[in-house]
Amino acid sequence: MxxxxxxxxxxxxxxxxxxxxxxxxxxxxxxxxxxxxxxxxxxxxxxxxxxxxxxxxxxxxxxxxxxxxxxxxxxxxxxxxxxxxxxxxxxxxxxxxxxxxxxxxxxxxxxxxxxxxxxxxxxxxxxxxxxxxxSLDNCRLFIGSIPKDRRKEDIMEEMTKVTDGVVDVIVYPSATDKSKNRGFAFVEYESHKAAAMARRKLIPGTFQLWGHTIQVDWAEPEKDVDEETMLRVRVLYVRNLMITTTEDTLRQEFSRFKPGAVERVKKLTDYAFVHYHCRDDAVTALRLMNGALIDGAIIEVTLAKPVEGHPYGLPACPPGWGASTWDPVNAVTTEVTVKVVVMVMKVVMTKVVVMVIMMVMVNVVETVNVVVMVNVVVNVVVMVNVVVMVNVVVKVVVMMAVIYDGDDEGGSDGEFGGDG
Incomplete structure (x- = not known):
């Protein structure tokens, strides 16, 4: 051997x-x-x-x-x-x-x-x-903490200087200012070996581009979807939208060639999903709308890649829910409502129970000290429940912020069908 x-x-x-x-x-x-x-x-x-x-x-x-x-x-x-x-x-x-x-x-x-x-x-x-x-041979690196004023050409030039085998650079424009990037990019290499060698060279954390120490790691591999499944897709993934662009505007623009062709539109920050009744209409719209100008932004349109159990690629559809009716934002709102209602009911029930106990004790003992003591207990219990309720609301607000976040330094979009 x-x-x-x-x-x-x-x-x-x-x-x-x-x-x-x-x-x-x-x-x-x-x-x-x-x-x-x-x-x-x-x-x-x-x-x-x-x-x-x-x-x-x-x-x-x-x-x-x-x-x-x-x-x-x-x-x-x-x-x-x-x-x-x-x-x-x-x-x-x-x-x-x-x-x-x-x-x-x-x-x-x-x-x-x-x-x-x-x-x-x-x-x-x-x-x-x-x-x-x-197993997927990953050929793509995530590069974070890059200056937001650098263009794709600038990043391509620098990465080609310091690493071998670079074939492409993918940069997402900022959701609020299309002239700037989001502080990160994806660099595509000709092979997994070339990407691994580049990562080894850049990973120590001391490597700098334009005076900035960059973050380097493997990009999340894009999941392959079989050809048969893609031939049934009738949803378009639309990227690089303005934050101010509305779902009504998208519905109007994407159905100009055939009024009534769009089934529904779901927009999240600067990207959206346009659902068509018919696969052929989706393919036609893809050809017509990719590179179109909407509200001053040049959009990118591709066929959406299905994520198992979910039409958008955000939180997965829970057991027992139909994927076509599952909406991640409504789900979060519902969770907030349910948790707050439950917490309020706990506060009310706690106070009722304590008041009943207080009345019984007053009837038995009939002293001012007992009344004062019980009132203190009631107030403490109520305050604890209020603090817990506020904590729940804060956590949910943070969760919603994560869902809507589209401009974090060094973060990825979490986009359905995206390049990250």
Whole structure:
């Protein structure tokens, strides 16, 4: 077995671990090669007879909770049940044990999805259950704390100077001043490796752009949505709106080509979702409205990517609610109302109960001291309940501020179908 520096497992090597004989048998049977380098062992990549580029994004799954003494000779046959494997990468320790996780790239997305359905929570050994989920090679970094007066071209120029493989920079304009950015950007790299190298160079926290110490981290990967689902989408995601633009204005602008085509509009800060009755009308509006000028702002329009259980991509639809009727802002308002009403009822009931006790005690004892003492108790209880009520209201107001926040330094939009 070759060391961590690199090499290929071949038949003429002296067998140095209990499973090497089984690995050689697996290689002979499948025709795949096996190379160990940089703390991982690659089986395949490409497989025998493969022609053309590697499989597209969405073909790889992540496998966790693998027993540390389990290797490709046992794992590969299990994962071959889902489809043809392009590459199997098992993470390795210097000791020869695996690190408990691996990446399996299939030749098709369908095989990767099948592997998730078949093998997630699969009992790989008695009492040992593995976890399988989709793996995305993230090629995008989040760059925070950048000057708000810098344009996309400025950021692109600087990032190209200090890192390699930059292919694009995504900047969101401020919700209140379209000539400024929001204090952050996303930098797209040509590969996951290029992004990882850039992050390693920038992450210490001492790197500066234009005299500002920037924040660097992985951007939240954009979730892939299968093509079949996207073909049914009839909701448009509209970005870069003015804060003052109303839902009525959007309804009017997005139905100019066909009055009555818009089913409903939901606007949140500087972005919105426009729902159409018909998919074809949504596609037509996408073509006509992307890049249009509304209230002085050039808007960006894309098909909205569905988030499971929710049409907007904000708080998920709770169990028992229809996604089409779930509104996050109304939900927050309802929560405020319910909590305040409950708290008021508690205050009233507490005072009633204490007053009844006070009347009973006065009738029995008939002393001024008892009356004063009970009054003090009542007032203390009421004050405690009022403080709790105010605390609830403050927490809910903060929660609503988070939902509506669109201009935080170094924050992301939390947008449905966005680039963050």
């Amino acid at each position: 070759e060391g961590d520096g690199g090499g290929t497992l071949t038949e003429d090597r002296t067998l140095e671990s209990p499973n090497e004989a089984a690995l050689l048998v697996l290689m002979e049977k499948t025709g795949y090669s096996m190379v160990q380098e940089n703390g991982q062992r690659k089986f395949g990549g490409p497989p025998p007879g493969w022609e053309g580029p590697p499989p597209p994004r969405g073909c790889e799954v992540f496998v966790g909770k693998i027993p540390r003494d389990m290797y490709e000779d046992e794992l590969v046959p299990v994962f071959e049940r889902a489809g043809r494997i392009y590459e199997f990468r098992l993470m390795m320790e210097f000791s020869g044990e695996n690190r408990g996780y691996a990446f399996v790239m299939y030749t098709t997305r369908e095989a990767a999805q099948k592997a998730i359905h078949l093998l997630d929570n699969h009992e790989i050994r008695p009492g040992k259950f593995i976890g399988v989920c989709v």
